[in-house]
Amino acid sequence: MKKYSILLLLIATATSFAQEQLNNYKYLIVPKQFDTFKEENQYQTSTLVKYVLENQGFNVFYDDDLPSDLNANRCLGLLVVLVNNSNMFTTKTAIAFKDCTTKIVYTTIEGTSKIKEYKGSYNEAIKDALSSLNTMNYQYTEPASEPIVVSFKNDVKNVASKVQDAGSEEKSSMEALNNQDAEHSASIAEQIVNVVPLENIRISEVDYYAQPIENGYQLVDSSPKIVMKMLATSKTNIFMAQEINGYSGIMYAGENGEWFFEYYEDTTLVVKSLRIKF
Numbered sequence: 001m002k003k004y005s006i007l008l009l010l011i012a013t014a015t016s017f018a019q020e021q022l023n024n025y026k027y028l029i030v031p032k033q034f035d036t037f038k039e040e041n042q043y044q045t046s047t048l049v050k051y052v053l054e055n056q057g058f059n060v061f062y063d064d065d066l067p068s069d070l071n072a073n074r075c076l077g078l079l080v081v082l083v084n085n086s087n088m089f090t091t092k093t094a095i096a097f098k099d100c101t102t103k104i105v106y107t108t109i110e111g112t113s114k115i116k117e118y119k120g121s122y123n124e125a126i127k128d129a130l131s132s133l134n135t136m137n138y139q140y141t142e143p144a145s146e147p148i149v150v151s152f153k154n155d156v157k158n159v160a161s162k163v164q165d166a167g168s169e170e171k172s173s174m175e176a177l178n179n180q181d182a183e184h185s186a187s188i189a190e191q192i193v194n195v196v197p198l199e200n201i202r203i204s205e206v207d208y209y210a211q212p213i214e215n216g217y218q219l220v221d222s223s224p225k226i227v228m229k230m231l232a233t234s235k236t237n238i239f240m241a242q243e244i245n246g247y248s249g250i251m252y253a254g255e256n257g258e259w260f261f262e263y264y265e266d267t268t269l270v271v272k273s274l275r276i277k278f
Contacts, residue, residue, distance in 0.1 A: 021105050021248060022097070022133075023141045027070050027077035028053055028060045036084040043119045045126065049080060049095065052130045057138045075100035082126075083107065090114055091121035094129050101245055108132045203273045210278045216240075219276065228261075 030050045033040040041047055046062070053060045061067060063079075070076050078097040081104075085092040091114075096107040111128025115121035208227065210217040216231040216239060230239035230251050241251035241261055247270075249263030254273075261272040 021242070022058075022078070022136065022138055025076065025078045025097075025099075025105075026059060026140045026142075027067070028058045028080055028097070029063050029066065029070075029077045030060055030080045031063045034082040034084075036082055043122045045082060045122055048123060048126055049082070049130070052127060053080070053133075056130070056133050056136075059140070078105060083110075085110065086125075091118075091125045093122065093125040095126070099245065103245060202270065204275065206275070208274060208276050210276050217278075 030046055030053070032046055033042070034045055037043070037045065050060045050062065060080075061070070061077075066077075078099055081096040081098055083094040083096050085094070090112055092110055092112050094108050094110045097105045099105050108129045109132040111125040111130070113121040113124035113128070115124055206221060208219040208221060209224070210219055210230070213229070216229065218226050219228040219230065220226050226244055228241060228243050228246075230241050233240060237253040239251040240248075241263075242248045247263040247265070249261060251259055251261050251274075254260055259274045259276050261274055263270055263272075
């Protein structure tokens with residue numbers, strides 16, 4: 001039962017975080033010719049991708065006809081990439097979205113088709129892949145810059161003392177829930193880590209400092225620089241996590257005070273062990 005609960009949480013987290021990620025970008029850029037093809041708009045793939053994304057509420061432009069603000073700042077948009085894993089029997093495609101640093105922000109499910117005619121098969125597979133965006137309700141939200149204030153005096157504090165200082169009854173209630181669920185959360189963390197190969201567990205030697213923001217925390221290093229955001233979920237000690245210009249996944253508490261950041265690199269599940277000071 002616990003495994004199913006964790007799986008459902010991961011699915012919900014991935015969908016929610018994907019929506020938040022895509023909402024941070026004003027535009028999508030569709031190439032007139034995808035890298036996997038030899039001709040421009042081969043099998044009408046470019047026009048189809050642009051059409052479907054526009055119908056899902058995105059602001060979509062071809063790569064040779066960008067608006068002025070996107071021309072001036074390509075980081076306002078994501079480049080749409082067609083991932084083609086087709087073989088001689090089945091057309092298999094997914095749609096990936098890359099930011100201005102070429103990092104993949106989100107990849108759809110893999111759509112498939114067994115139609116023998118190329119145009120029809122790519123049409124069906126692309127629509128199948130993009131169907132995973134149907135429930136995201138995209139709406140562009142300009143990212144807000146968070147103030148960075150780091151104090152190194154008494155920086156080793158527990159969450160309870162921070163909640164007390166805030167003087168918030170609601171946060172005090174969360175503290176009580178933290179205490180009640182600590183053993184349960186540690187058990188879940190241990191189970192998750194145990195299924196990950198040892199070579200995929202990465203131990204961080206850097207201390208991170210947690211600063212409260214709306215709905216969670218931002219983590220900063222000693223620079224100081226914001227490196228990650230943690231957003232609260234319905235489960236105590238489990239957060240949605242996003243590296244700045246990096247990977248997205250989940251963050252959860254371990255039994256010895258460490259925190260685990262879990263995400264996928266392509267199809268490989270990776271776990272990072274982090275030291276976080278609240």
